[in-house]
Amino acid sequence: xxxxxxxxxxxxxxxxxxxxxxxxxxxxxxxxxxxxxxxxxxxxxxxxxxxxxxxxxxxxxxxxxxxxxxxxxxxxxxxxxxxxxxxxxxxxxxxxxxxxxxxxxxxxxxxxxxxxxxxxxxxxxxxxxxxxxxxxxxxxxxxxxxxxxxxxxxxxxxxxxxxxxxxxxxxxxxxxxxxxxxxxxxxxxxxxxxxxxxxxxxxxxxxxxxxxxxxxxxxxxxxxxxxxxxxxxxxxxxxxxxxxxxxxxxxxxxxxxxxxxxxxxxxxxxxxxxxxxxxxxxxxxxxxxxxxxxxxxxxxxxxxxxxxxxxxxxxxxxxxxxxxxxxxxxxxxxxxxxxxxxxxxxxxxxxxxxxxxxxxxxxxxxxxxxxxxxxxxxxxxxxxxxxxxxxxxxxxxxxxxxxxx
Ligand SMILES: Cc1cc2nc3c(=O)[nH]c(=O)nc-3n(C[C@H](O)[C@H](O)[C@H](O)COP(=O)(O)OP(=O)(O)OC[C@H]3O[C@@H](n4cnc5c(N)ncnc54)[C@H](O)[C@@H]3O)c2cc1C
Numbered sequence: 001x002x003x004x005x006x007x008x009x010x011x012x013x014x015x016x017x018x019x020x021x022x023x024x025x026x027x028x029x030x031x032x033x034x035x036x037x038x039x040x041x042x043x044x045x046x047x048x049x050x051x052x053x054x055x056x057x058x059x060x061x062x063x064x065x066x067x068x069x070x071x072x073x074x075x076x077x078x079x080x081x082x083x084x085x086x087x088x089x090x091x092x093x094x095x096x097x098x099x100x101x102x103x104x105x106x107x108x109x110x111x112x113x114x115x116x117x118x119x120x121x122x123x124x125x126x127x128x129x130x131x132x133x134x135x136x137x138x139x140x141x142x143x144x145x146x147x148x149x150x151x152x153x154x155x156x157x158x159x160x161x162x163x164x165x166x167x168x169x170x171x172x173x174x175x176x177x178x179x180x181x182x183x184x185x186x187x188x189x190x191x192x193x194x195x196x197x198x199x200x201x202x203x204x205x206x207x208x209x210x211x212x213x214x215x216x217x218x219x220x221x222x223x224x225x226x227x228x229x230x231x232x233x234x235x236x237x238x239x240x241x242x243x244x245x246x247x248x249x250x251x252x253x254x255x256x257x258x259x260x261x262x263x264x265x266x267x268x269x270x271x272x273x274x275x276x277x278x279x280x281x282x283x284x285x286x287x288x289x290x291x292x293x294x295x296x297x298x299x300x301x302x303x304x305x306x307x308x309x310x311x312x313x314x315x316x317x318x319x320x321x322x323x324x325x326x327x328x329x330x331x332x333x334x335x336x337x338x339x340x341x342x343x344x345x346x347x348x349x350x351x352x353x354x355x356x357x358x359x360x361x362x363x364x365x366x367x368x369x370x371x372x373x374x375x376x377x378x379x380x381x382x383x384x385x386x387x388x389x390x391x392x393x394x395x396x397x398x399x400x401x402x403x404x405x
Pocket of ligand 1 (some may be wrong): 020023101265
C-alpha cells in the first residue's frame with residue numbers, strides 16, 4: 001500500500017472527500033503548490049469497486065498524462081450493432097488508435113499514488129459524514145469503516161464524492177432536474193476466439209430491441225477479458241425492465257453465455273443538464289460528478305471530472321492566499337471549459353435515449369446511422385460522440401436528435 005498510514009491530522013489546509021478521478025487529481029495539484037491536503041475515501045482499496053467502463057478518447061489520455069499501466073486496451077474502430085440486426089463499422093485511418101479503455105481501479109490507484117508522491121495524506125476506509133463552519137474554516141466529521149469517528153479542521157472542504165454529493169446534497173429543483181442514468185456492467189473472461197471480434201473497437205448495441213431507452217456496450221480489456229454493460233436513462237413516466245435480466249439476455253444474444261463472469265458492478269450517473277446548481281456553500285466546494293460534470297449522452301465523465309480539478313485548483317490556491325472571491329469565477333470557468341456543446345449534448349441525451357423505445361424511434365435511428373455510415377469517418381464519429389460536434393452534420397442530425405423529425 002503506497003498511502004501513508006497513520007492518523008488523520010487534526011488540521012489541514014484542504015480536506016477532500018472522495019478519491020475518484022476528480023478528488024485525487026485536485027489533491028495532487030494543490031499539494032504540488034505547497035498546500036497541506038488530506039484526501040479521504042470510504043473504499044479501503046481503490047483498485048476494487050471499479051464501477052466505471054472507463055472508455056476515453058486518446059486526446060484525454062494524452063492531456064492528463066495517463067500512463068500505459070492504467071490502460072487496459074486501445075481501440076481504433078467503432079462498431080454499432082442495431083437497430084435490430086444491423087451492423088456498421090468505422091475504422092480509423094491507418095488503424096491509428098482513437099482512444100483507450102482504462103482499468104478504472106488502476107487509474108484511481110495511480111492518481112492516489114501521484115497525490116501521495118506530491119505530499120497528500122490519503123486516508124482510505126474513512127468517509128466524510130457532516131461538517132460545520134468554524135472561525136476561519138470548517139470542521140468535518142469523518143467516520144471509519146470500523147465506526148471510529150474523528151473531526152478534522154480545514155480552511156476549505158471539497159465534496160468530490162461523485163454523483164452521491166454526500167456533502168453538498170442534491171441541487172434544488174429550481175436549478176433544473178437531476179437527469180439520472182443507471183448502468184450495470186459485467187466483466188467477462190472469454191476464450192481468445194470470443195475476445196478477438198471485440199478487440200480494438202468500442203462496440204455499442206443500439207435500438208429498442210437491444211436496450212429500450214438506453215444502449216449496451218462491449219469494450220475490450222486485456223486479451224481474454226471483455227466488459228459487457230447496459231445503461232439507461234430513468235424515465236419517471238414509465239416502468240422499465242430490470243437491467244440484470246437484460247444483460248443476461250444480451251450475453252445470450254452475443255454468444256457469450258459460456259463466459260465466466262469475473263465481476264458485476266454498476267452505478268448511477270446524475271447530472272443537471274444546464275449545470276446551474278451552486279458549486280460552493282461557504283467553505284464547501286463541489287467538484288466532478290458532484291457538480292454534474294458527467295455527460296449523459298455517452299455516460300462519460302472521467303475526463304470532465306479531472307478537468308474540473310484543473311479549473312478549481314488555481315482558484316482555490318488564490319483563495320488560500322487570501323483571495324476567496326477568486327472562487328466566484330469557478331462555476332463560469334468550469335462551464336466555459338466544458339463548452340456550450342456539453343449542455344446541448346445533455347439535452348440531446350435526454351431526448352435521444354428516453355425516446356428510443358419503439359419501432360418508430362428505431363426507424364429514425366436507422367436513418368441517422370445509415371447517413372453517418374456513408375459519410376462519416378471513425379474520426380468524425382469520435383468528434384460527434386466525444387466532442388459533441390453535432391453542428392458538423394447540421395440540419396440533418398440536429399433535428400433528429402432534438403426530436404423535431
Ligand atoms: C456504469 C458506469 C459506466 C461508466 N462509464 C464511463 C466511461 O466509459 N467513460 C467515462 O469517462 N466515464 C464513465 N462513467 C462515469 C465516470 O465513472 C464518472 O463520471 C467519474 O468516475 C466521476 O469522477 P468523480 O471523481 O467525480 O466521482 P467518482 O469517481 O464517483 O468518485 C467519488 C468517490 O467518492 C467516494 N465517496 C463517496 N461518499 C463519500 C464520503 N461521504 N466521504 C468521502 N468519500 C466518499 C467514493 O467512494 C468514490 O471513490 C461511468 C459511470 C458508470 C456508473
